[in-house]
Amino acid sequence: METIHTVEWMKQVARQARAEGRILGLVPTMGALHEGHLSLVRAAQQQCSPVVVSIFVNPKQFGPQEDLEKYPRQMEADRARLEELKVDYLFAPVAAEVYPPGFRTHVEVEGWSGQLEGRSRPGHFRGVTTVVLKLLEITQPRFAHFGRKDAQQARIVRQMAADLNLDAEIVVCPIVREPDGVAMSSRNAYLKPDERRAATALHRALDAARREIAAGERDAARLVAVMRQVLGAEPLASPDYVEIVDAESFEPVLRLRKSCLVLMAVHVGGTRLLDNMLIEERDGEFLVSL
Ligand code: AMP
Numbered sequence: 001m002e003t004i005h006t007v008e009w010m011k012q013v014a015r016q017a018r019a020e021g022r023i024l025g026l027v028p029t030m031g032a033l034h035e036g037h038l039s040l041v042r043a044a045q046q047q048c049s050p051v052v053v054s055i056f057v058n059p060k061q062f063g064p065q066e067d068l069e070k071y072p073r074q075m076e077a078d079r080a081r082l083e084e085l086k087v088d089y090l091f092a093p094v095a096a097e098v099y100p101p102g103f104r105t106h107v108e109v110e111g112w113s114g115q116l117e118g119r120s121r122p123g124h125f126r127g128v129t130t131v132v133l134k135l136l137e138i139t140q141p142r143f144a145h146f147g148r149k150d151a152q153q154a155r156i157v158r159q160m161a162a163d164l165n166l167d168a169e170i171v172v173c174p175i176v177r178e179p180d181g182v183a184m185s186s187r188n189a190y191l192k193p194d195e196r197r198a199a200t201a202l203h204r205a206l207d208a209a210r211r212e213i214a215a216g217e218r219d220a221a222r223l224v225a226v227m228r229q230v231l232g233a234e235p236l237a238s239p240d241y242v243e244i245v246d247a248e249s250f251e252p253v254l255r256l257r258k259s260c261l262v263l264m265a266v267h268v269g270g271t272r273l274l275d276n277m278l279i280e281e282r283d284g285e286f287l288v289s290l
Contacts, residue, residue, distance in 0.1 A: 061127030
């Protein structure tokens with residue numbers, strides 16, 4: 001694996017790969033890699049060669065009161081895991097390389113930034129789309145892999161790619177979970193042992209909704225009530241939002257329909273955790289992916 005630190009060299013390597021007719025895949029991350037990230041890398045390797053994994057803790061997507069300073073950074077361990085997977089390139093630029101002095105251009109997908117994650121984290125998605133567009137421009141991949149763990153982010157990035165006629169196809173991969181159901185996340189490292197136990201409440205709440213759906217419940221408000229009850233029984237958990245939205249429009253739904261997402265953000269101790277599940281209707285059956 002070659003580690004690349006500069007934008008110019010990354011562009012040159014990507015240009016060369018394209019000139020050779022190769023199918024470049026990009027997996028953007030902020031590092032502190034876990035099995036969730038590695039599942040994206042493996043999915044990219046199924047479709048692409050070479051695969052570029054980027055590690056960049058993007059300051060623009062953190063609010064002033066957020067955890068930019070303490071966000072876990074473990075470049076050597078990350079590099080070893082990517083070497084093991086035989087990743088071709090690690091793109092790990094420093095912030096001044098991505099945002100040189102005088103930088104003043106941002107991109108924003110309008111309409112969704114004030115909703116769900118956007119409401120709780122003003123400016124977050126503007127930071128995400130700005131850095132993702134830059135990474136897509138620098139590497140010009142044929143495919144870019146994202147996790148459904150961050151479902152709203154994946155939807156917004158897909159919209160940006162369509163609106164700006166980008167060549168990259170945005171691939172959204174399933175959520176990888178710990179054996180007890182907790183969605184893998186770099187931020188799980190912040191959890192103290194009792195908080196880590198409490199973090200199972202998110203998955204338990206989704207699972208309770210899943211059982212209600214299997215029993216025939218279709219009413220969104222009643223499903224949300226069931227999930228809030230599970231979360232409410234966990235003293236260390238405090239929900240920010242629990243919502244059911246159309247997976248395409250991200251508008252709240254009253255009843256389950258063709259393709260919906262159940263989305264939640266929950267504070268567990270001082271850590272804000274996300275989880276979600278996808279509900280898809282096929283031939284009158286509702287299939288749930290956790
Ligand atoms: P991050 O490093 O948190 O910015 O995440 C980088 C990418 O990995 C994003 O597309 C995330 O959605 C994805 N990701 C994070 N956690 C998981 C997980 N548990 N399962 C699948 N994908 C994930």
